[in-house]
Amino acid sequence: MPDLILIIFYGVLISQIFLISYYYPNKIYQRMRYVTETYPPSIYPKLYPGLSGAGADDVARKKPNAYRYVNMAILIAGLFLLFNLMRSGFYPSGEGEETFVFLFALVQVAPLIYMEYSEFKQFKLMRKANLESKRVADLQPRHFFDFISPRVFSMAAVLLVAVFAFILHINDYDLTWGSDALISIMTIIGVHIYFAILVMWLVFGKKINPHIANKDRRIHMTVVVKIMVYTSIGMSIFIITNDVLQQYNMDYLQPFLMSIYFQILIIIGIGTMLRSTPIENMDFDVYKESV
Amino acid sequence: MEIIIDIDDPAPLFSQLMVQIKKAVLCDRICAGDALPSIRQLANDLDLNNKTVAKAYRLLERDSVIQTRGYRGTFVHPNAKANSTIDLNATVLAKLSETIEAFRDKGVTDSEIRIAFGTVMNNR
Numbered sequence: 001m002p003d004l005i006l007i008i009f010y011g012v013l014i015s016q017i018f019l020i021s022y023y024y025p026n027k028i029y030q031r032m033r034y035v036t037e038t039y040p041p042s043i044y045p046k047l048y049p050g051l052s053g054a055g056a057d058d059v060a061r062k063k064p065n066a067y068r069y070v071n072m073a074i075l076i077a078g079l080f081l082l083f084n085l086m087r088s089g090f091y092p093s094g095e096g097e098e099t100f101v102f103l104f105a106l107v108q109v110a111p112l113i114y115m116e117y118s119e120f121k122q123f124k125l126m127r128k129a130n131l132e133s134k135r136v137a138d139l140q141p142r143h144f145f146d147f148i149s150p151r152v153f154s155m156a157a158v159l160l161v162a163v164f165a166f167i168l169h170i171n172d173y174d175l176t177w178g179s180d181a182l183i184s185i186m187t188i189i190g191v192h193i194y195f196a197i198l199v200m201w202l203v204f205g206k207k208i209n210p211h212i213a214n215k216d217r218r219i220h221m222t223v224v225v226k227i228m229v230y231t232s233i234g235m236s237i238f239i240i241t242n243d244v245l246q247q248y249n250m251d252y253l254q255p256f257l258m259s260i261y262f263q264i265l266i267i268i269g270i271g272t273m274l275r276s277t278p279i280e281n282m283d284f285d286v287y288k289e290s291v
Numbered sequence: 292m293e294i295i296i297d298i299d300d301p302a303p304l305f306s307q308l309m310v311q312i313k314k315a316v317l318c319d320r321i322c323a324g325d326a327l328p329s330i331r332q333l334a335n336d337l338d339l340n341n342k343t344v345a346k347a348y349r350l351l352e353r354d355s356v357i358q359t360r361g362y363r364g365t366f367v368h369p370n371a372k373a374n375s376t377i378d379l380n381a382t383v384l385a386k387l388s389e390t391i392e393a394f395r396d397k398g399v400t401d402s403e404i405r406i407a408f409g410t411v412m413n414n415r
Contacts, residue, residue: 137328139328
């Protein structure tokens with residue numbers, strides 16, 4: 001039995017390292033390469049604000065390399081860590097190894113977070129450089145349930161209530177100031193308020209990308225709303241499972257659960273984004289100078 | 292169905308919006324009963340002030356091209372197509388010009404017409 005736990009622990013860690021630092025980064029890199037090669041700044045200048053003149057195409061083509069190199073470095077570091085863990089005869093005993101898994105996962109997703117930040121900066125530049133006098137809008141109203149099925153949303157809501165009930169139950173309904181239950185519930189509420197604000201801002205707020213075609217904008221909204229709702233479901237399941245493991249003194253399985261949780265989050269987030277928005281179907285003509 | 296406004300166009304933005312929505316009705320791109328975006332959504336999408344879109348919606352409602360059904364939102368009026376062909380502004384101008392000409396023919400001065408017009412409007 002202990003050997004099985006060890007095999008599961010290392011198997012899940014190897015899966016985490018490859019999935020978050022190799023498989024998805026490689027897919028994203030291929031996507032970026034495709035965009036920079038198929039839609040270069042010389043023909044699609046609106047896509048690359050601040051990048052113009054001779055050599056702009058080459059600069060754009062080289063940009064995705066940094067993302068690839070950082071991920072490769074994290075992959076090598078992960079494999080090195082794993083190798084050292086195996087060599088030292090490390091065995092998960094439920095004494096906080098999940099923190100190690102969590103911290104390493106944070107390092108793994110750091111390039112993704114930086115990429116998102118860069119994307120927002122690029123959209124800001126796009127809005128600044130946008131001198132187009134014509135503005136286009138869709139005459140179709142948008143509602144939250146255009147982007148997610150009410151059934152899936154209800155499931156997320158029910159699970160959220162179940163998590164609150166579960167937390168209260170295992171903490172003997174102690175909601176005094178500073179209690180574990182109160183902190184957990186407030187944290188979960190905070191995360192969901194953040195999700196709600198993000199969705200409201202995206203669906204009902206101003207256009208982040210001033211050139212995006214309405215069809216692509218709707219697809220993007222659908223993807224983000226789905227990711228948020230599925231993440232909420234995943235989070236609820238994770239919290240309940242994690243607390244059950246603690247209740248039954250199976251803490252040694254927590255690093256395994258933490259790793260699986262992160263991998264599922266990445267599959268939900270990045271996987272859904274890559275699957276739902278195939279680059280070939282996007283309208284890039286809006287980034288041409290003449291449009 | 293998309294609408295396009297041009298901020299460099301000399302026509303006021305609310306007027307461009309009205310014309311675009313009426314055109315959409317006349318071309319059957321939106322039909323009676325179809326829902327329209329909220330004022331905030333349209334204003335955000337077009338990067339306009341909410342008041343500009345609200346003014347266009349108010350005037351379209353006056354012309355019975357759209358109708359607001361409380362919290363349920365704004366919809367295309369059942370008689371929108373017929374009402375979109377009538378340019379109320381042009382009708383009012385034509386009628387007023389006709390009346391003013393008739394007064395002038397009878398010897399009423401322009402200042403007397405202005406005072407009378409103001410009195411009638413204020414007594415409404």
